Amino acid sequence: MAPAGLDAQVGIVGTGTMGSMLAWQLARRGVRVLAFEQFSPGHDRGAVGGETRLFRLAYAEGNQYVPLLRDSLRLWRELEDESGSEILTQCGGLSIGESGGDYISGLLASARATDVPISVLSAAEVAERHPQHRLLDGEIAVLDEQAGFLRCEQAVLSATRVAEQAGAEVLRYTEVTELAEESDSVLVRTADGSSHRVGQVVVAAGSWAARFLPARLAAAVQSRRVLLSWFGTDDIDAYRSEVFPIFVHHHGDQHLYGMPTVDGVMVKVAGAVLSHPVPAPEAVERRHSMAEIRRVSDAVGEFLPGLHPEPIRTDAFTDLYTTDECPLVGRVGERIVVTTGHSGRGFKYSPGMAAAVADVLSGAADPRYAFMSPDRF
Structure with a gap:
């Protein structure tokens, strides 16, 4: 009362x-x-919107978030129990980048400082275990065994x-x-x-x-437009959660993230086009420009050769960002x-x-x- x-x-x-x-x-x-x-x-x-979001415990964005992520892992399972819904699929997560680069080094330091279980995979090991990905020279992958995706x-x-x-x-x-x-x-x-x-x-x-x-x-916040895209493939079984972990791929100024198919038709891949400010959330343009489509298509063609590089679905949503993120x-x-x-x-x-x-x-x-x-x- x-x-x-x-x-x-x-x-x-x-x-x-x-x-x-x-x-x-x-x-x-x-x-x-x-x-x-x-x-x-x-x-x-x-x-x-957009069906799915990443869940990770190995978190390069900062050690201070890891207790929050651990609490959330427990609470996601409690919400599933209370609601009877399937929300979190823990299929593992790959973080791909240059060995010794800022992203991979920060991720490894955070995981080790917070006792998050990880495995480091060489390019040869990725090619054997996760051939959906193409790594560039000097790249490795870090496997977060507790990562997965959420049905948002x-x-x-x-x-x-x-x-x-x-x-x-x-x-x-x-x-x-x-x-x-x-x-x-x-x-x-x-x-x-x-x-x-x-x-x-x-x-x-x-x-x-x-x-x-x-x-x-x-004055310290702004609405930003965030782009999402989905791609087809001739071998959708290679992108199911049993064999295809979520991933984040950083290389220089290139960035991609994605997750397994949830509908058995498309694979969600995004991140190649950075978010940008919009004057108001009501004003967001949900259609992608041809320049935006070309940028994500080029990245998919380079890093995920088993996907058709032309998106079959695109969308955009807004989120509120602070000046220090x-x-x-x-x-x-x-x-x-x-x-x-x-x-x-x-x-x-x-x-x-x-x-x-x-x-x-x-x-x-x-x-x-x-x-x-x-x-x-």
């Missing part, structure tokens, strides 16, 4: 990646949750459903227009003229979050918390992040994640 005079203990703005996981985490703790979603959970306008829409729908079953209320097609912080509550106003009073609010609105941030933080997680007011700006990396660790935000709301913030604090701006 929410305290007298309140519609809920916690309001959540957005039920995408972070918002859905937070609704689940709070509801399973017995917290009365009221979530607002301007579209519907699992929609394809934000950072959830299924994850969001499952978390939302389990949260609602535990008592959370989700208002679909309800756009939040204003958050008014008061002495004992937050007033949430919506586009249909309604208002709701809650004890605390979490802004988890992805690319739409900037409007709810203080000016100093709004580190998330914004923490209090921005007495009763307002943010979890946003995950900069294209947040899906894999979203349930662990949601648990950490739930701790913030209860007054027990985990000091391991102080590096994400909005106070750095």
Whole structure:
């Protein structure tokens, strides 16, 4: 039960990646949750669409993320158990790059410092075990045995459903227009003229979050367009999860990532075209230009010779990036918390992040994640 005079203990703005996981985490703790979603959970306008996302524990982006990833691995399995859905497939993950280069060196250092099980494969070993890949001279691969892929829409729908079953209320097609912080509550106003009073609010609105941030933080974030593409092959069995791990391939300024087929027809490969700013998330162009198609086609032709280099499906989505590409997680007011700006990396660790935000709301913030604090701006 929410305290007298309140519609809920916690309001959540957005039920995408972070918002859905937070609704689940709070509801399973017995917290009365009221979530607002301007579209519907699992929609394809934000950072959830595209069927799959990578999951990795060997993480070159920083040792500080590994505890969050370990927590998330456990929580992904708990969400599967509670929802009855298949979300995480651990098929292993290859990180490919120049031996002694910054990417591979950073990955090895992080894995060893955090005791993540890995194996280093020579080019000859990759050719024997994973012949789908073409390595360039001087390249090696690092195998993360616990890596895999997540079914992103299924994850969001499952978390939302389990949260609602535990008592959370989700208002679909309800756009939040204003958050008014008061002495004992937050007033949430919506586009249909309604208002709701809650004890605390979490802004988890992805690319739409900037409007709810203080000016100093709004100036430190931007919506970016992220491109996805899918390719055909004459031998789809060679790209099933039993034999084809997820992968990330760095070589100089070239970058690709991908994962096994999930439909038995196409293989998802992306990353060759870097994300770039868009003026507003509503303005994102989902079609790819011919220059963008040529760039990813050239990369696929060079590194994945068993795929047809012309994409048979393309799409684009938006995500919110910070200027330092580190998330914004923490209090921005007495009763307002943010979890946003995950900069294209947040899906894999979203349930662990949601648990950490739930701790913030209860007054027990985990000091391991102080590096994400909005106070750095």
